[in-house]
Amino acid sequence: MLYLCLARPDIADIWEQSPVIRFRDANGQQKNHVPDFLLTFIDGRRLAVAIKAVARVENTGFRDTLRYIRAAMPPEYADDLTLVTERSYTQSAARNAQKLHEFRRTPDPEADAAVADAIGAAPVVTTIAQLVERTGLGGRAFRATFKSTFSGMLRVLDAGDILPSTRVQWEGAK
Numbered sequence: 001m002l003y004l005c006l007a008r009p010d011i012a013d014i015w016e017q018s019p020v021i022r023f024r025d026a027n028g029q030q031k032n033h034v035p036d037f038l039l040t041f042i043d044g045r046r047l048a049v050a051i052k053a054v055a056r057v058e059n060t061g062f063r064d065t066l067r068y069i070r071a072a073m074p075p076e077y078a079d080d081l082t083l084v085t086e087r088s089y090t091q092s093a094a095r096n097a098q099k100l101h102e103f104r105r106t107p108d109p110e111a112d113a114a115v116a117d118a119i120g121a122a123p124v125v126t127t128i129a130q131l132v133e134r135t136g137l138g139g140r141a142f143r144a145t146f147k148s149t150f151s152g153m154l155r156v157l158d159a160g161d162i163l164p165s166t167r168v169q170w171e172g173a174k
Contacts, residue, residue: 001036001037001049001051001084001089001094002014002016002037003094003097003098003100003101004089004093004094004097005037005039006097006100006101007096007097007100007101007150009042009150009151009152010041010042010043011039011040011041011042012040012041012042013039013040014037014038014039014040015037015038015039015040016036016037017034017035017036018034018035018037018038018048019034019077020032020033020034021033021034021035021048021069021072021073021074021077022072023068023069023071023072023073024068024072025065025068026064026068031065031068033050033065033069035048035049035050035078035081036049036050036051036084037049037051038077038078045079046077046078046079047078047079047080047081047082048073048077048078048080048081048082049081049082049083049084050062050066050069050081050082050083050084051083051084051085052083052084052085053085053086054085054086054087057083057085062083063083066081066083069081090160092159092160092161095161096161096162099146099162100146100147100150103143103146103147104147106143108140108143108144110137110140111135111137111140111141111143111144112144112147112148114135114136114137114141114144115131115135115141115144115145115148116148116153117135118131118134118135118141119131119148119153119154119170120170121134122134122170124169124170125157125167125168125169126167126168127164127165127166127167127168128142128145128146128162128163128164128165128166128168129164129165131145131168132145132164142164145168146162149162149168152171153170153171154168154169154170154171155168155169155171156168157169
């Protein structure tokens with residue numbers, strides 16, 4: 001889930017294991033909940049995130065508990081509290097986000113510039129492999145092209161893992 005958040009350009013800050021929220025459960029007992037993440041968006045909105053396995057949510061009635069937590073959450077803490085399970089995202093989205101994180105760890109301005117030039121000279125719809133071929137930089141260009149799908153320069157047209165065969169569209173050509 002962290003990689004999915006890191007991949008989003010609209011998230012400005014991620015706080016893992018943010019401060020406790022004290023609430024009373026259905027029996028009136030004092031309880032504590034620590035959201036897994038507190039996300040701050042670039043527009044200033046804040047979202048507390050609880051991450052749970054679907055089986056646990058269904059077996060423990062956590063959705064009901066979440067209502068009590070949300071009701072007790074101070075307005076300055078976050079604008080809302082949401083539940084994320086493994087059904088909230090696809091496995092390919094998680095793999096793509098993790099790969100993006102790995103690719104961002106090694107900046108390559110030369111490959112980024114070559115891909116930007118290739119995008120400008122390519123047909124409106126092309127494949128990642130065709131863009132990579134235009135640059136002559138092989139894997140370096142693949143990583144740069146992959147990153148450009150998250151930066152908003154390219155829009156991915158195919159669902160699933162982002163691969164050399166993935167079709168992309170230059171966003172400036174709308």
